[in-house]
Amino acid sequence: MKKNRVAIALIAAVPLLLAGCAATAPAASTSTATTLSYGLWDANQAPAYTQCAADFHKANPKITVKVEQLGWDDYWSKITTGFVSGSNYDVFTSHLSQFPQFMLNKQILPLDSYIKADGVDLKAYQPGLAELWKGSDGKQYGLPKDFDTIALFYNKQLTDAAGLSADQLANLKWNPDNGGTYEAAIAHLTVDKNGHRGDEAGFDKNNVATYGIWMENSGGGDGQTQWSFLAATTGWKSTNGVWGNKYNYNDPKFQKTIDWWQSLVGKGYMPSFEAQTGIGWSDQLAAGKVAIASNGSWMTGAVFGAKSATFTPALAPTPTGPNGKRASMFNGLADNIWAGTKHPAEAWKWVKYLGSLACQSVVAKAGVVFPAIPAATDAAVASFKAKGIDVSPFTIQVKDKTTFLYPITDHRSDVNALITPAMEAVMSGKAKASSLSAVNTQINALFK
Amino acid sequence: MAVTARKGSQFRAAVLFLIPASIGFVVFFAWPAVRGLFLSFTDYNLLRPPVFVGFENYIKIWSDPVFWNSLRVTLEYVVINVGVQTAAALVLAVLMQRFTRTMVVRGVIMLPYLIANVIVALVWYWLADYNLGIINAALDFFGIHKIGFFGNQNIAMVTIAMVNVWRHLGYTSLLLFAGLQAIPRDVYEAAEVDGAGEWRVFRSVTLPLLRPVLAFVLVVTVVGSFQVFDTIAVTTKGGPVDATRAINYYIYQRAFERLDFGYASALAVILMIILAGVALLQNKLLRANESDLER
Known part of the structure; x- marks a missing residue:
């Protein structure tokens, strides 16, 4: 309510003095x-x-x-x-x-x-x-x-307990069909209330104590920390290049990636959209509610600062995908x-x-x-x-040249406003990823 | 002579006292409203001069599903928020009037209202967290399935409405309580003599005589509820999907996130018309400016 008043006040305060600030000032003398x-x-x-x-x-x-x-x-x-x-x-x-x-x-x-x-x-x-x-x-x-890149933050105490070595975690392989060793590790790290792991008989997916991986909302239009590092290894590109005028959310490669990602919810390895809404991923990781969370290098200080008796933070690079390489958005x-x-x-x-x-x-x-x-x-x-x-899981992407650029186009905020609710519907299980094709048509119409 | 002189000086004093409020009204309400009305007929992104586009924004709004959805969820919020809040506040006010005289109780009831909206929202956001919140821990302890209070599409708006009920309940009940204090004691004594029970007294004496105050409270809370913003801004941000994208939040997003100030102004004008209509209708229906006491 207050913000709205501010908004109205701002509209009012904006005088027709635009000409005044658009004029380029002469180069001031340096003396x-x-x-x-x-x-x-x-x-x-x-x-x-x-x-x-x-x-x-x-x-x-x-x-x-x-x-x-x-x-x-x-x-x-x-x-x-x-x-x-x-x-x-x-x-x-x-x-x-x-x-x-x-x-x-x-x-x-x-x-x-x-x-x-x-x-x-x-x-x-x-x-x-x-x-x-x-x-x-x-x-x-x-x-x-x-610059920043993406890596997997994990709780070493939980991976140790699961018998997963740092070396194994640094060499995970992913594909959109069965998730590869990446999904296997996530499944093994998921533990239900009775202590059964996600890949064991008797696992109760409705009563999970520790999730294998965190969702951190739908990722909106770029999925920078959520799914972009997976989708890119399938050869998918979000747009037709820097300053492009066409988005590719209708690409089956992208939709298959998202459907795989969403399937982790049904399997109990990742919190549902409903369950992940609230306190942020880094607190959930520090609290032992989740074993792995993918995120950006800018979070390193916050995560490692939360080190405690039950939380030993560590980093692993993102998994390699169908193209045999890793990928990370480069922002x-x-x-x-x-x-x-x-x-x-x-x-x-x-x-x-x-x-x-x-x-x-x-x-x-x-x-x-x-x-x-x-x-x-x-x-x-x-x-x-x-x-x-050890931040090499972030820098390895630069060293190996496996980075790709943040999607830059006109109408970026309109694109986000259209794709985000649609992605939330998919991640809530209300729609399949194929529903994103219709939104993509709407988005590309912005550029006409 | 003396009388007119005094009247003249009173007038001057009145003007003097009205100036600060009038300046505020003109600068922050009247002029922005006029400007907003003008901008609603333009295409304006703040960074370039507005371009006149006639009714284009309004035509677009008519076929904008997000707008219609925002009206629907706002209405849902208003009904739950005002309904629960008014009923609960009435109960609290009557209890305060009939059974207790202590200032401590009145003070405690008022407390939540003294906390900033954003803080209230954030505290409840933590309390109601699915994995780490104490509410879900309690539900889990009693073997009840956990609830995604802010993350479930069907529940999120109800949660936000209830958080604001919690905050505003004390204030509303004190307003009603003040109204109850204005009802003469002798009416109650007469009812007692006639042998009316507590419920009958409430129905036949309290409620009718409270009507003007109740009407005032309803107009204020309904208009206020239509403008729900901060609780949404710091918790769900309009999600999941569009479940909590209330009209005010949609206006904000259009203006400040998408820099579409013309469209946002048109939305704001529509909201203003709706609110004016609602307030007028309520005044008419509830006969807010007459009291049964005077008849």
């Missing part, structure tokens, strides 16, 4: 002192970037960078309304789910002329990451700062420059520094995310290692 504002949403990374800002100021005494961190929801509200009100961050951490609409509405600056003038080498980053930040107009809008962040900034030249200097080895090495030391420059990635791996965490 005067400038203060840039910089925004990010991850509190865990704020200290590292504050350090980068201090180092940057030392090298460029005339430019001061003010770092501000806001929680995810507030962060995007501030940026969206900031575009309109003319008081946005000069530079902000951007996400691929938001980038297309910012770019298409000309709210962020292309960097090509700067990149060319300063000779920045886009090949210096982990392969593929720079491509994520190329607009549909072919222009480059960001320098990669970090990464970059910094965008607001088109309305009064200091584009200084903002670029800061963006260039954020994309440099100097800053990314600082970020690497914090051991929170994987920086985009390979040397800094290695430094981050070492930082994790110093904390006793």
